[in-house]
Amino acid sequence: MTISPLIAGNWKMFKTCSEAVKTAKRIAELAKDITDIDIMVAPPFTAIEAVSEALLSINSRVRVGAQNLFYKSEGAYTGEISANMLKSAGVSYVIVGHSERRQYFGETDDDVRKKIGAALESNLIPVMCIGETESEKKEEKTFYVLDKQIENGLKGLRSNELGTLVIAYEPVWAIGTGNTASPNEAESVHRYIRAKIAKMFDNKLSEGIRILYGGSVKPDNISELMSHHNINGALVGGASLDPESFIKIIKYNK
Ligand code: PEP
Numbered sequence: 001m002t003i004s005p006l007i008a009g010n011w012k013m014f015k016t017c018s019e020a021v022k023t024a025k026r027i028a029e030l031a032k033d034i035t036d037i038d039i040m041v042a043p044p045f046t047a048i049e050a051v052s053e054a055l056l057s058i059n060s061r062v063r064v065g066a067q068n069l070f071y072k073s074e075g076a077y078t079g080e081i082s083a084n085m086l087k088s089a090g091v092s093y094v095i096v097g098h099s100e101r102r103q104y105f106g107e108t109d110d111d112v113r114k115k116i117g118a119a120l121e122s123n124l125i126p127v128m129c130i131g132e133t134e135s136e137k138k139e140e141k142t143f144y145v146l147d148k149q150i151e152n153g154l155k156g157l158r159s160n161e162l163g164t165l166v167i168a169y170e171p172v173w174a175i176g177t178g179n180t181a182s183p184n185e186a187e188s189v190h191r192y193i194r195a196k197i198a199k200m201f202d203n204k205l206s207e208g209i210r211i212l213y214g215g216s217v218k219p220d221n222i223s224e225l226m227s228h229h230n231i232n233g234a235l236v237g238g239a240s241l242d243p244e245s246f247i248k249i250i251k252y253n254k
Helices: 017-030 045-057 083-088 099-105 109-121 134-138 142-153 183-200 203-208 222-226 243-250
Strands: 006-010 038-042 063-066 093-096 125-130 166-169 210-214 233-236
Touching: 006 093, 006 210, 006 243, 017 038, 017 045, 017 243, 038 093, 045 063, 083 109, 093 109, 109 125, 109 142, 125 142, 134 142, 142 183, 166 183, 183 203, 183 210, 183 222, 222 233, 233 243
Parallel strands: 006 038, 006 233, 038 063, 063 093, 093 125, 125 166, 166 210, 210 233
Antiparallel strands: none
């Protein structure tokens, strides 16, 4: 099965609304001839609707993602945003369980599972982030940690509901640090994740699932990462903020 690659940019808490619109338009312009790669940018909530409208108005293939959601559909949850609100603002993808959410906001695997369920119900594509910390890696617990995050994050969901799910392997020690996992190291973890999905669900889901790598992806390391069979794209933080560097990542095969 051929998997179409996804290059996704996570803008975190950067860019005002007008800055985000300007950046998204520039990326769309630079990427206008690209048809073989899916592209997503995830601005802060305050810019989502404006970025979606701007991209729609120029017929861009660049899609909009959100960086988080809450799993309830509505209610007295001050400060939270539902899947349906995102959908109606033009969102296609939603990042769930980013390590910064887990680390700074106490997000648990149980939250991740509920958020994935809510995203799927609203026809949003969840991008589930998993990955071990530096100390877990040193203690050789990588596969144990990934097993738990996958098992608990996808518990109770059925294979036929998960057809659009994207998994992003983001070793925490590689995020924003300039330390990338070596392409071979990332490939072997991705192979493990794919096998885990086959074991938990079935071969059909596992063979078609997109597994992105994230953690200090830059224009100069993307090609080698993408040359590996089980690496189906990238979730990019810092290097997605500047259109000129993000486009080099998107055009890794040109
Ligand atoms: C991220 O935020 O998901 C990420 C991978 O960040 P960076 O590319 O900056 O390491």
